[in-house]
Amino acid sequence: MCNHLAFWFGKDPARMDAMFRRSGLMREKWERDDYRAATIGKAIEGTPNVYDPNFGRRVGIRFGTNPGPGPGVTSGFSPPRSWDDPTRLAEDYLSGRCVRVVIDKCYLYRVDSDKPERNDCWEPVSDAWMQSDMWQLCVAAALQEWERKEAKRVADNEKAAQDAEENGEEAKQKKPEVVPPVFPAMVNSALLDTKSQSRLFDDTKLGTWIDGDPNAPHPVRVGNGLLDLKTRELKKHSPAWFSTTKIPAIYDPKEPYPVKVLDLLKYVFDGDDTRISVFQECLGACLSSKLIWKHFTAFEGDGDSGKSTLLNLILLFLGERNCSTISLKKLTTEKFAAFDMYGKAANLSADEAYFESADEGRLRELTGGDWVYWEEKFKSGFKGRNITKIFFSCNRMPKFSDKSNAIWNRLILFPCENVIPADKKDPIYMTPEFWEGSQSGLLNFALDGLDRYLSNRRITFSPKIVLAGERHRSASDSARMYLQDNFVEKDHARVATHLIYADYLDWLAVNGYKGQLESNMFGKEIPQLFKSAKSQTRDGVRCWIGITQTTSKEDLDFRRNIHPTNKERARQRENDSRGHTSYGQAYARLVEGNN
Structure with missing residues (x-):
């Protein structure tokens, strides 16, 4: 509580003491001079900054919007507003902070943090943080309103006592004012008004200029300013560059590589x-x-x-x-x-x-x-x-x-x-x-x-x-690994499509790989790996032209016979290779042509 009072009342011990006495936290030990002085001193020491109503003008950009007079209202006329008016509270809040809202997310531009890496940079803040911060402002506004009314009561009582003494009458004294209560509805209304005044278009993205030239070069925020990545020109920090990134390094063009x-x-x-x-x-x-x-x-x-x-x-x-x-x-x-x-x-x-x-x-x-x-x-x-x-x-x-x-x-x-x-x-x-x-x-x-x-x-x-x-691509793709290990490009060579796929299935079984590709998907792998390979029909058999198999006959025989589930397919291939079927005759001609 004392830290908040130090912030809002400019570290003034007398005003902090007066406000604390009217709060609900007042205790008997506060009357002890040593305790009161130590507590106030600790709060002042632990509060690095105080409330600054001219913050917006100091950073060189306006973040609040005043609606101004409505239709038919004389220019310059502003109707009186109570201390708990949401728009007034929102304007007071924005006069001391740089806030922007995109969709439902709030961003705060810090310049007074005790951590240098967080200063001069936008930072996303949660709704809970915004609500807590707004609550503090509302409490301060209520205390200031009580202080105003209390000062007016004291002055009125003094005047009433003076008038009564002149007239020989008994003076009527007003009772002490009570600090106005702060309700959650008041805080929420002020927060909604704050968001409406500081809202950006929903399509605003991080890493863009706001309240400035959108086509300006995109810099990077470093420790000592905004650095143009193209010209390496260094400019002062500005909240107009809407980005949450700040590189902590200090830019020095003469610094050598470490x-x-x-x-x-x-x-x-x-x-x-x-x-x-x-x-x-x-x-x-x-x-x-x-x-x-x-x-x-x-x-x-x-x-x-x-x-x-x-x-x-x-x-x-x-x-x-x-x-x-x-x-x-x-x-x-x-x-x-x-x-x-x-x-x-x-x-x-x-x-x-x-x-x-x-x-x-x-x-x-x-x-x-x-x-x-x-x-x-x-x-x-x-x-x-x-x-x-x-x-x-x-x-x-x-x-x-x-x-x-x-x-x-x-x-x-x-x-x-x-x-x-x-x-x-x-x-x-x-x-x-x-x-x-x-x-x-x-x-x-x-x-x-x-x-x-x-x-x-x-x-x-x-x-x-x-x-x-x-x-790694070959290790992730068994079909690609098989093709790389067993085939090379060769002009005018040709290999039957069904024989390549059958050998691919045998190779998977022997090496323990899972997740075989269907024949049509397997066929798409070949032209991706071998750019000159083309699929054509020769002598009634679909073939791949431009590649040849480098696998030895011993390895091929081993694959065909090693796995029990492949015995039937192995016998069929043996018949094919001897020319007992049309495929076998075509394969014999292909082998003879490759040789």
């Missing part, structure tokens, strides 16, 4: 400059809310290979309040999980557990640059693009069943093969103190990576990353 970071990257990526360049571009992409980043990033490797250290480095650079930590499995299987990462710079998931399959449609949606439907549980949903860059690490990559190129073109898979020996492990790499002083240089490192990506319009080519992605 040696600690470069040493870490060289060790984890085994000195591979191409992987370091791709990591630099991924980090730079987190700075831009306008960039359509059609990728998600994974770090795969054994334990103690530096994966978690890289994610921790990204977290410390971007700031904890700008990152979410939703696992990939939840992101792709739970309906409302993705909402927590809305408006964040990055989503970081460490030690991702292995799982067989997921809703890859949701992952494609979040990384496709298209509009996404965001839905919070028990609240209304809305549309907007995803600006959050997705990172995760794992010992074993989860399987993706996507047969198209959508997922695989977006996956950036960093193989982390350099395991840190036990005698070189140092937990200090995971602490913020170790990286202290590296943020400004790391910001320049990320900015250069973003510039290179925008200039090349693609990520830097890295053979290791491409090979890791191809290997």
